[in-house]
Amino acid sequence: MELDKLKRLVSKNVIDFSELLLLNYHKLDLDETDVVMLIKLHHMINNNVSFIGPKQLSKQLSISTPTTAKRLNNLIDKEFIRLELVIGENGKEKEKYNLDKVMEKILAADQEKERKQKKQSIEAELVELFETEFKKQLSVLDIQIITKWLNEDKYTVDEIREALFKSVKARKLTIKYVDAILLNTEKEAPKTYKKTNLMRDLHKLWEK
Numbered sequence: 001m002e003l004d005k006l007k008r009l010v011s012k013n014v015i016d017f018s019e020l021l022l023l024n025y026h027k028l029d030l031d032e033t034d035v036v037m038l039i040k041l042h043h044m045i046n047n048n049v050s051f052i053g054p055k056q057l058s059k060q061l062s063i064s065t066p067t068t069a070k071r072l073n074n075l076i077d078k079e080f081i082r083l084e085l086v087i088g089e090n091g092k093e094k095e096k097y098n099l100d101k102v103m104e105k106i107l108a109a110d111q112e113k114e115r116k117q118k119k120q121s122i123e124a125e126l127v128e129l130f131e132t133e134f135k136k137q138l139s140v141l142d143i144q145i146i147t148k149w150l151n152e153d154k155y156t157v158d159e160i161r162e163a164l165f166k167s168v169k170a171r172k173l174t175i176k177y178v179d180a181i182l183l184n185t186e187k188e189a190p191k192t193y194k195k196t197n198l199m200r201d202l203h204k205l206w207e208k
Helices: 003-011 017-027 032-046 054-058 065-077 100-134 140-151 157-169 175-207
Strands: 082-087 093-098
Touching: 003 100, 017 032, 017 100, 032 054, 032 065, 032 093, 054 065, 100 140, 100 157, 140 157, 140 175, 157 175
Parallel strands: none
Antiparallel strands: 082 093
């Protein structure tokens, strides 16, 4: 879901902000006190409370004003709360709390979860493919190497599959052999590039 759409649904009470936060706060490194503070703050904003400070907010909570102030500052530092300057009815500037970042962080956490699940799914498919081609179960170390190829070495799935099939064709059914193929492919790429540049430069000389 897009952020603007989520904000509209929350503003129209189609999606309840409290329920949304309660269902997702564990993904955001928030504790229960933070959650109650944000819910109370959201309620006060929606009810157009003219001034919201630590003292006013602490009256809605079971914690002292200094603790409320400290936790508010912590939530601002973590960018769950954004302070904005607006012009009040008396024409003077005043601070206003904006909680849009809470919804933005919830969406970001969901997207990160989906990304991890997709990556895990790709890893699982590769492990299954290797076990099928090798006709044996991979060791924990073998699986860690496949994970490293994807996450650290940044090999594509197609590159890994191609190296696997070369390994099978050569009847070398080991992860180490596939790793060697990937390394050699990586080393060959710059050489080919340099050779191409050299030939191009020679052609330029011949043309002159």
